[in-house]
Amino acid sequence: MNISLANLQAQEKITWCPGCGNYGILMAVKKALVALNRPSYETCLVTGVGCSGKFNHFVKTYSFESLHGRSLPVASGICLANHELNVVAVGGDGDGYGIGLNHFLHTMRRNLNFTYIVHNNQIYGLTTGQYSPTTAKGTISASSPFGALEEPVNPIKLALASNAASFVARGFAGDIKQLTNLVTQAMQHRGFSFIDVLQPCVTFNKINTYEFFKKRVYKLEDDKSYDKTNKKQAEERCLEWDKRIATGVYFQADLPIYEDALPALATTPLVKQDIKNIDISASCEEFV
Numbered sequence: 699m700n701i702s703l704a705n706l707q708a709q710e711k712i713t714w715c716p717g718c719g720n721y722g723i724l725m726a727v728k729k730a731l732v733a734l735n736r737p738s739y740e741t742c743l744v745t746g747v748g749c750s751g752k753f754n755h756f757v758k759t760y761s762f763e764s765l766h767g768r769s770l771p772v773a774s775g776i777c778l779a780n781h782e783l784n785v786v787a788v789g790g791d792g793d794g795y796g797i798g799l800n801h802f803l804h805t806m807r808r809n810l811n812f813t814y815i816v817h818n819n820q821i822y823g824l825t826t827g828q829y830s831p832t833t834a835k836g837t838i839s840a841s842s843p844f845g846a847l848e849e850p851v852n853p854i855k856l857a858l859a860s861n862a863a864s865f866v867a868r869g870f871a872g873d874i875k876q877l878t879n880l881v882t883q884a885m886q887h888r889g890f891s892f893i894d895v896l897q898p899c900v901t902f903n904k905i906n907t908y909e910f911f912k913k914r915v916y917k918l919e920d921d922k923s924y925d926k927t928n929k930k931q932a933e934e935r936c937l938e939w940d941k942r943i944a945t946g947v948y949f950q951a952d953l954p955i956y957e958d959a960l961p962a963l964a965t966t967p968l969v970k971q972d973i974k975n976i977d978i979s980a981s982c983e984e985f986v
């Protein structure tokens with residue numbers, strides 16, 4: 699069966715503000731699923747909480763709406779239970795780089811085989827415009843009336859510094875063609891694939907707008923001198939921001955994945971294993 703966009707159409711009405719960058723990300727994910735011809739039942743989306751956390755309402759796949767900042771541990775569990783699924787975790791910058799930051803670091807260390815897409819709008823959208831971990835220092839917001847005091851998190855730098863990230867990319871919600879390509883590559887990559895997406899929040903972030911990004915973004919794939927297997931180059935490019943911002947695959951490496959080290963997963967996914975004849979009475983005796 700050939701999968702089309704119509705197959706991925708959910709029933710629920712989209713409630714994001716008109717013009718929100720989330721629409722571009724939604725379209726890119728759907729187009730990537732079409733490009734890979736993955737039926738709805740082979741994909742599981744796992745979201746956190748936020749405007750981005752509503753992502754799973756608007757695309758027809760299996761999904762799990764987790765707690766704020768907890769999409770990665772839930773996605774890890776799903777991945778281990780059925781490593782044949784196309785698992786995709788989705789969340790915001792507050793969700794992933796704030797409350798969920800520890801999970802981000804530990805998931806990279808494990809290099810489990812799933813995709814993580816962060817809607818980085820540099821603000822808490824759902825809760826109406828408080829500053830987030832990626833908000834620029836000095837920004838006036840609902841929760842920083844005198845300007846944000848902290849230095850912002852640089853998610854690409856953080857991922858590279860983890861020394862275990864195997865696919866690190868950045869997309870722009872205003873360039874659906876490139877983003878589709880990045881999501882497709884991320885889903886095909888064997889290992890943890892992370893995409894930070896520059897996502898304008900048209901309602902609460904009046905600084906990082908479509909115009910702001912359009913003036914600055916350029917594509918790494920157009921730069922013949924750029925080598926995505928060279929981490930040093932990635933570390934340099936990820937420091938750019940004020941004058942220009944690189945999009946594309948910053949870094950990719952073929953590293954051992956967590957699942958390979960688990961003998962229990964070698965033949966077939968856990969969910970498909972026959973456990974009828976396994977005697978757990980001794981464990982029950984001890985723990986129950």
Ligand SMILES: Cc1ncc(C[n+]2csc(CCOP(=O)(O)OP(=O)(O)O)c2C)c(N)n1
Nearest residue numbers: 747748749750766790791792793822823824
């Ligand atoms: C444990 C917990 N703390 C706080 C909240 C309130 N809360 C909901 S969404 C959110 C932040 C959303 O920002 P972000 O993750 O950037 O997502 P966006 O809405 O911008 O897509 C917060 C603080 C919550 N739901 N749960």
Ligand code: SF4
Nearest residue numbers: 715718749823899900
């Ligand atoms: S508040 Fe911002 S992030 Fe949330 S739906 Fe509206 S534009 Fe999008």
Ligand SMILES: [Mg+2]
Nearest residue numbers: 790791821823
């Ligand atoms: Mg946000």
